[in-house]
Amino acid sequence: MISQFALMYFPDGVASLRQMWRTLAPAGRLAVAVWAPVDRARGYQILVDIAARQCGSEATAVLAAPFVLGNPAELAKLFIDSGISGASVTLYEGSVRFPSIKEFIRIEVKGSPLADMLSDEEMETLATESERALAEFVVPSGEIIMPMDAHIVTASKR
Secondary structure (H helix, E strand, C coil), X not given: CEEECCHHHCCCHHHXXXXXXXXXXXXXXXXXXXXXXXXXXXXXXXXXXHHHHHCCHHHHHHHHHHHCCCCHHHHHHHHHHCCCCCCEEEEECCEEEECCHHHXXXXXXXXXXXXXXXXXXXXXXXXXXXXXXXXXXXXXXXXXXEECCEEEEXXXXX
Protein backbone atom coordinates (compact mmCIF):
# COMPACT_ATOMS: atom_id res chain seq x y z
CA MET A 1 0.00 0.00 0.00
CA ILE A 2 1.32 3.42 -0.92
CA SER A 3 0.39 6.88 0.33
CA GLN A 4 2.03 9.67 -1.65
CA PHE A 5 2.12 13.06 0.04
CA ALA A 6 -1.34 12.83 1.62
CA LEU A 7 -0.78 11.89 5.28
CA MET A 8 0.02 15.48 6.26
CA TYR A 9 -3.48 16.56 5.20
CA PHE A 10 -5.43 13.93 7.15
CA PRO A 11 -7.01 15.36 10.30
CA ASP A 12 -5.99 12.33 12.38
CA GLY A 13 -2.68 10.84 11.28
CA VAL A 14 -2.75 8.06 13.87
CA ALA A 15 -6.24 6.90 12.84
CA SER A 16 -5.28 7.13 9.16
CA LEU A 17 -2.16 5.02 9.62
CA ARG A 18 -4.06 2.49 11.73
CA GLN A 19 -6.59 2.12 8.92
CA MET A 20 -3.85 1.70 6.30
CA TRP A 21 -2.18 -0.92 8.46
CA ARG A 22 -5.47 -2.71 9.21
CA THR A 23 -6.32 -3.05 5.52
CA LEU A 24 -2.84 -4.16 4.51
CA ALA A 25 -2.63 -7.80 3.45
CA PRO A 26 -0.65 -10.21 5.60
CA ALA A 27 3.05 -9.89 4.72
CA GLY A 28 2.17 -6.66 2.88
CA ARG A 29 4.35 -3.57 2.74
CA LEU A 30 3.37 0.00 3.54
CA ALA A 31 5.16 2.99 2.03
CA VAL A 32 4.26 6.54 3.00
CA ALA A 33 5.83 9.63 1.45
CA VAL A 34 5.77 13.01 3.18
CA TRP A 35 7.75 16.17 2.51
CA ALA A 36 10.87 16.76 4.56
CA PRO A 37 11.02 20.01 6.59
CA VAL A 38 10.41 23.19 4.63
CA ASP A 39 14.02 24.26 5.21
CA ARG A 40 14.97 21.35 2.90
CA ALA A 41 12.80 22.92 0.19
CA ARG A 42 14.51 26.30 -0.07
CA GLY A 43 12.24 27.74 -2.75
CA TYR A 44 9.17 26.92 -0.68
CA GLN A 45 10.86 28.36 2.42
CA ILE A 46 11.41 31.60 0.50
CA LEU A 47 7.73 31.64 -0.54
CA VAL A 48 6.61 30.96 3.05
CA ASP A 49 8.85 33.79 4.32
CA ILE A 50 7.43 36.21 1.74
CA ALA A 51 3.88 35.20 2.65
CA ALA A 52 4.67 35.76 6.34
CA ARG A 53 5.85 39.31 5.63
CA GLN A 54 3.23 40.25 3.05
CA CYS A 55 0.12 38.27 3.91
CA GLY A 56 0.15 37.19 7.55
CA SER A 57 0.10 34.04 9.60
CA GLU A 58 -2.96 32.41 8.01
CA ALA A 59 -1.37 32.50 4.57
CA THR A 60 1.90 31.25 6.01
CA ALA A 61 0.13 28.29 7.63
CA VAL A 62 -1.45 27.29 4.31
CA LEU A 63 1.89 27.33 2.47
CA ALA A 64 3.73 25.53 5.28
CA ALA A 65 1.05 22.81 5.71
CA PRO A 66 2.65 20.27 3.32
CA PHE A 67 5.76 20.20 5.51
CA VAL A 68 4.17 19.58 8.93
CA LEU A 69 5.41 15.97 9.12
CA GLY A 70 8.95 16.88 8.14
CA ASN A 71 10.60 16.07 11.47
CA PRO A 72 11.84 12.46 11.13
CA ALA A 73 11.69 11.71 14.87
CA GLU A 74 8.11 12.96 15.13
CA LEU A 75 7.21 11.08 11.96
CA ALA A 76 8.63 7.84 13.37
CA LYS A 77 6.70 8.42 16.62
CA LEU A 78 3.47 8.84 14.62
CA PHE A 79 3.97 5.34 13.23
CA ILE A 80 4.76 3.91 16.66
CA ASP A 81 1.66 5.62 18.11
CA SER A 82 -0.33 3.98 15.30
CA GLY A 83 0.82 0.52 16.35
CA ILE A 84 3.20 0.12 13.42
CA SER A 85 6.49 -1.20 14.72
CA GLY A 86 9.68 -1.49 12.72
CA ALA A 87 8.92 1.44 10.42
CA SER A 88 11.97 2.91 8.73
CA VAL A 89 12.21 6.63 7.85
CA THR A 90 14.56 7.46 4.98
CA LEU A 91 15.39 10.91 3.61
CA TYR A 92 15.47 11.22 -0.17
CA GLU A 93 16.98 14.31 -1.73
CA GLY A 94 15.17 15.57 -4.78
CA SER A 95 14.04 18.60 -6.69
CA VAL A 96 10.90 20.13 -8.08
CA ARG A 97 10.57 21.80 -11.48
CA PHE A 98 8.12 24.38 -12.77
CA PRO A 99 7.96 26.02 -16.22
CA SER A 100 8.51 29.46 -14.62
CA ILE A 101 8.31 31.33 -11.34
CA LYS A 102 4.96 32.73 -12.44
CA GLU A 103 3.65 29.18 -12.95
CA PHE A 104 5.04 28.08 -9.57
CA ILE A 105 3.13 30.92 -7.89
CA ARG A 106 -0.01 30.17 -9.88
CA ILE A 107 0.01 26.50 -8.91
CA GLU A 108 1.11 26.82 -5.29
CA VAL A 109 -0.82 29.96 -4.36
CA LYS A 110 -3.77 30.30 -6.73
CA GLY A 111 -4.28 26.53 -6.70
CA SER A 112 -4.59 26.48 -2.91
CA PRO A 113 -6.96 27.87 -0.28
CA LEU A 114 -4.89 31.07 -0.51
CA ALA A 115 -6.69 31.96 -3.74
CA ASP A 116 -9.73 32.91 -1.67
CA MET A 117 -7.74 34.46 1.18
CA LEU A 118 -5.61 37.01 -0.68
CA SER A 119 -6.76 40.17 -2.37
CA ASP A 120 -5.61 40.86 -5.92
CA GLU A 121 -3.17 43.43 -4.51
CA GLU A 122 -1.70 40.94 -2.01
CA MET A 123 -1.42 38.34 -4.75
CA GLU A 124 0.43 40.78 -7.02
CA THR A 125 2.81 41.79 -4.22
CA LEU A 126 3.52 38.15 -3.42
CA ALA A 127 4.15 37.34 -7.09
CA THR A 128 6.42 40.36 -7.64
CA GLU A 129 8.58 39.69 -4.58
CA SER A 130 8.73 35.98 -5.45
CA GLU A 131 10.02 36.77 -8.96
CA ARG A 132 13.02 38.52 -7.40
CA ALA A 133 13.59 36.16 -4.49
CA LEU A 134 13.41 32.95 -6.53
CA ALA A 135 15.58 34.15 -9.43
CA GLU A 136 18.49 31.99 -8.24
CA PHE A 137 16.54 28.86 -9.24
CA VAL A 138 15.89 29.93 -12.83
CA VAL A 139 17.76 27.88 -15.43
CA PRO A 140 18.56 29.05 -18.99
CA SER A 141 15.29 27.59 -20.37
CA GLY A 142 13.33 29.86 -18.00
CA GLU A 143 12.20 26.95 -15.85
CA ILE A 144 12.87 26.90 -12.14
CA ILE A 145 14.39 23.90 -10.45
CA MET A 146 14.43 23.92 -6.66
CA PRO A 147 15.58 21.39 -4.06
CA MET A 148 12.73 19.52 -2.40
CA ASP A 149 13.38 16.51 -0.20
CA ALA A 150 11.02 13.85 1.10
CA HIS A 151 10.85 11.21 3.79
CA ILE A 152 9.73 7.75 2.74
CA VAL A 153 8.52 5.59 5.60
CA THR A 154 8.32 1.86 5.00
CA ALA A 155 7.04 -0.98 7.15
CA SER A 156 6.28 -4.64 6.55
CA LYS A 157 3.41 -6.53 8.12
CA ARG A 158 4.58 -9.82 9.55
